[in-house]
Amino acid sequence: MSMNRDPQNDPAPAADLAEMEDARLAQREKSYSQGQLVRRRFFAHKPAVISMIVLLSIIVVAFTSIGPTGEGGWWGKSFLQTNPVVDGGRPTMFRDGFLGEYPFGQDNNGRDYFALVMRGAQQSLIVAFGVALSSTVIGVLVGALAGYFRGWVESLLMRLTDTVIVVPLLALAAVFGSYAQNLPGGTLTLALLLGCVTWTGMARLVRAEVLSLREKEYVAAAAAMGAHPARIIVKHMLPNSVGVIIVNATFAIAAAILLETSLSFLGFGIQPPESSLGLLIDLNQNAFTTRPWLFWFPGLFIIAIALSVNFIGDGLRDAIDPRQKRTGDKRPTLRGVLGFRGSATAQQRLAARTGGTPDDDSTHDETLNLGPTPNPQKDDDR
């Protein structure tokens, strides 16, 4: 028995936990709010940060190159203006200097395809953010009211939600899409209307969140001190469910881009001569074998936007949900996100085997699902 650490030699016999805690608190200098912690964690998530840079550059390029109205950007060509077709409309990128005259080529009518794709990206982004905005507002409102008040309010709102859910999304969106064509405001009107069919997921999530927050003691404390329901919802419940809301909104952006694409492809979304990424694919689907660039460029942009928004959502979710606690080896890397984690693990394992201790071998044979670092002292079969 050799454990008694001589208390006499202890410089400060810390006997009182409460006092120790207070002393530690007084020492602490920097104070992080929850928001700051989330930001720190988000910026440590490499794929999300890269995606954010990609998305921001797409937004900047799309809106400045041909200008927000389709005219007056640094690119100089309008997406409506027809030009003589050069070299069968082939892309000049990397052939004629870096960009050349028509970097993405030209379409049948000789319109500059770069300008068209940029215009399409603009429209798709407007739709995406408009849908995300309106569906989030509606969903949060419905969910929060249903979750907080329960009773007949909840029954009414949730049955309404169910009704919207059972109608096929694309059918409903097509109705709203063709309805929006006769309304002023163009793409933004379409976006806001599409939000009216995609809010259901958000409403259900927010309701669930509010239901669990209702049981929290700080909400009970606020109710006990006589706070108005509006104050409790706005000041206590929504800020605390912001994680769910933001994350779901980002995924709604990605979904909205795809929804707009499908609608335009089906002919219910944005109508020519206006341009959108989905519409461009629809118009040029016959050219896929002969002039594939007409198909590839808008397609690539759809993929780039949807992927980066998804990664940003992933990053936000990891940053906001502290239960995920991904640190050190667990922190998502680019390789991990792209599905190459296995090879990294294999390399590490190989390195450990060649330079490792004999103990390693037994662990290798036992379990296949080893963690990233084979550590003989660590138990891996939980």
Added chain:
Amino acid sequence: MSTPVLSYKDIRVSFATEFGEVDAVKGVSFDIASGEVVAVVGESGSGKSVTSSTAMGLLPDNATVDGEVLLAGRNVMKMSAGERRRLRGQDISMVFQEPMTALNPVLRVSDQLVEALQVHDVAFGAQALEKAVDLLEKVGIPDARRRIRDYPHQFSGGQRQRIVIAMAIACGPKVIIADEPTTALDVTVQAEVLDLLRRLKEELDTGILLITHNMGVVADMADRVVVMLNGEVVETGDVQQVMSRPQHAYTRRLLDAMPLLRDPEIHVGEVSPEPEGSLDDVRLEETPALEARDLALEYKFRRKATRVVEGVSFTVNKGEIMGLVGESGSGKSTVAKAVLGLLDVAEGDLLIRGRNMPTMPARERKTLKKEIGVVFQDPAASLDPRFPIGDIITEPMVVHQVGTSRERVRRAEELIDAVRLPSGVINRYPHELSGGQRQRISIARALVLSPTLLIADEPTSALDVSVQAAVLDMFRELQEQYEFACLFVSHDLAVIDTLAHHVLVMQNGRTVEQGPVDQVLQYPREGYTQRLLAAAPVPDPVTQAERRAARLRLLADQGKLPG
């Protein structure tokens, strides 16, 4: 001393976290012999659970472990995962804190027990089932043969903990690690479960590693004690020696901090020496701060109402602390909820400063809420994580539109000072504070409007003992200073005994006994109160042994002896 069955040698554990490596355990060694109970005592963050889990290999992936754990002479650390898995349950098993979650709710108890036996090749099929019934009988589940087909939710909390213990002893382990096995249980149930563990230890000659924060449980069970603080052992030795002549300042502090009944003896059948009721007569003219008359409360679920409180009457006078005691399910917190206006009164009157709340229009009710402050139990959930501390404290002022923003800040600073926190805390966030500090902030928030009535719903039961002692001291001082009336809900008789003036004992939603603390807690008239008092352990092995005998006598007298 016989050879140890389990020994820890210089255990070091560190966790990789977002803010770098955190050393949780810094070189801990101790042994457990067979048939011996070693209690590891410490407060949260002392590393007591982490140390003992190294033997099971149940630490999360971000932990790095150094040192040796020898189980019957074999080093657990050097074993492969498969070997270690065979070890669990067979040579070493575990009893967890929360009986509600330790059993799988979708499997019958029989399936879970049989699984434990079959996994370790102890018995199979009908034979295993037979053995499982034996096990349940051994841990004192009545009518075991029929009840083994039941699901976990059909058993009470205490019975579930017994089933967990049955699973732990299923394969005749050499050591049982019991991690706070009674913390989630009521005192009377705790005493029964401890009795069971003691009996099993003697019958099976297993070593028990008992992890607890409760010095009373230590005195009741342990042969040897290991006191841990911040990942280090500060004191170890025989239970008698550590409890009666503690060497380290921290052990002394832990023992001092445990709230105690002022009189450990139970006077059964004796009459209180002082005449009762004289104090109340003097105060009769004054309007009481809170009065309940024949209060009945119910929870509604799908239009079906369940009465949980019936016919409860009490009075809390100005400047008086009224303790509301009972075990889980007694309806004590429901009463507190009703006073806070979080639950409608089904029947009876609830008068706050002489005005009946149930019949009051909503607007007036809101103004009345200025008079009531509240402190809840869970320090993790009682403060909004998105608010800085200053805003949390002044929220009642904002809700009731009291004062300008400068006055509010001044008031917040005043109260932070009153609850003895550093002034810089005003701009910090709840997650930076410890549990005790958060409860102090809760108290500050409750006092910000200088209420005449404070409702405290188990404000210290989630805190460590030494922190609880500090918070209770502060609470007592503040009560004397601000002279609020207080309804103090607690399951801990000792806390009520040291704090309250009057006490109301509740069971199953009804009043069992009420009166001045001196009378009810020293000369209890009702059998239930006597049983409650007898079950509360004291941190002295000799006294506790006497109390244990006294409790068994009392149970025998009342015909409530289990088994």
